[in-house]
Amino acid sequence: MTALSPTTTAPAAGQAPARPVLSLRDVRITDRATGREIVHGVSLDVTPGRTVGIVGESGSGKTLTCRAALGLLPAHVEISHGTVEIDGTDIATLTPRRWTALRGTVLSAVFQDPASYLNPSIRVGEQIAEVLRVKKGLGRRAARDRARALLDAVRLRDPDLVRVQYPHELSGGMLQRVLIAAAVAADPRVLIADEATTALDVTVQAEILDLLDELRERTGLGLVLVSHDLALVAQRCDEVLVMRQGEVVEQGPTRTVLHRPRHAYTRLLIDEHEQYGLERFRTPQEDA
Incomplete structure (x- = not known):
């Protein structure tokens, strides 16, 4: 069994899934200046009290996906296909004033710097x-x-x-x-943490992530945790999306993705972590 294992648990048997607060469906993002599509068909749901991880190297499209969800894409970049919905409402139908009202009250974010x-x-x-x-x-x-x-x-x-x-x-x-x-x-009901701990040392990083977990558990906040670190995502997230070159190459429950990866890039990320002996990511069950 892999040393990378999530500590989160699935919803109770028979419990109906909560309605997503944030939902992306086949979102494609295009650079208008070049006509080049730079994010290719991302779909995800964020429900109350759950954590979704997005993992990938720099330039994989993680941050652009988050900025699309927040309505904060650069001026020359646009959603060219698909939908972003907040509480079932397509953000494309929102006026700028309504969008501004939703940021912070329904959807909020913290960034790297x-x-x-x-x-x-x-x-x-x-x-x-x-x-x-x-x-x-x-x-x-x-x-x-x-x-x-x-x-x-x-x-x-x-x-x-x-x-x-x-x-x-x-x-x-x-x-x-x-x-x-x-x-x-x-x-807010959803918080996007985009590489929010990358520049911090390991001890402070863990404290910040513990704080986010505590907020999620206490308030029912939905979290989107964006990182280049698969081990970090493994410990904190219920679901994971693995992105590479603007594409989601693997997606599903964290335990399934880590224990039965289907894509070569996901297997490479897992192998790299195991190569460096990250024993601290073992769960008690695996250490027993």
């Missing part, structure tokens, strides 16, 4: 409070108190100090926690 998404001249507590005022309609004092509670919820050691600090005063791990606090401030 949190400093790029925080204003360097505004204290981090004020930035979270602004999200709450805009998205939740809270007054200034209520937003400030809620921002402090969110900083505490993402397990920052001294939230009262952190909320009055500027981004440059915080470490990478602390900044990522601040960004997560801002991303979940308006109680």
Whole structure:
């Protein structure tokens, strides 16, 4: 049995599957400048309380797929085929104003470099409070108190100090926690974490992923976890998509994909991890 095994469990027998909050169907993405299709027919569903992993090397189409779901594709890139639905509504039918309202309240995201998404001249507590005022309609004092509670919820050691600090005063791990606090401030139902821990050391990376798992379990949040690291996805995700050169080459329940891979690229990724002896990814059952 492979050393890469998920720790998540399947829904209880007989339990009806939840309706997807986010659903992509045969999404193809094209660069208008060249006419070249760069993502080829991605389909996935994200349901409450479940984690979907997207794994692949740089340039495989992972981030473009996520940006298509968020309605944040670059100006020269477009969805040329297929649909993205939020709560059953095709995003192509949404007005820009409605789309803006949905971001943060239904669908939110955290990315690899949190400093790029925080204003360097505004204290981090004020930035979270602004999200709450805009998205939740809270007054200034209520937003400030809620921002402090969110900083505490993402397990920052001294939230009262952190909320009055500027981004440059915080470490990478602390900044990522601040960004997560801002991303979940308006109680979204799906959170996309696009390489959110790549730049962090292994210990901090595990802490951030544990935090995301805790949020999922406590709130029923659906997660999309994007990574180039198959071992990370193996431990955290219920379902996995393996992407290569803009195409999904393998997709299914994580345990099935890892134990019975059908595509040569998936087998290569698994073999590479086993070659480096990643024993820490064994489950207790396998170690017994």
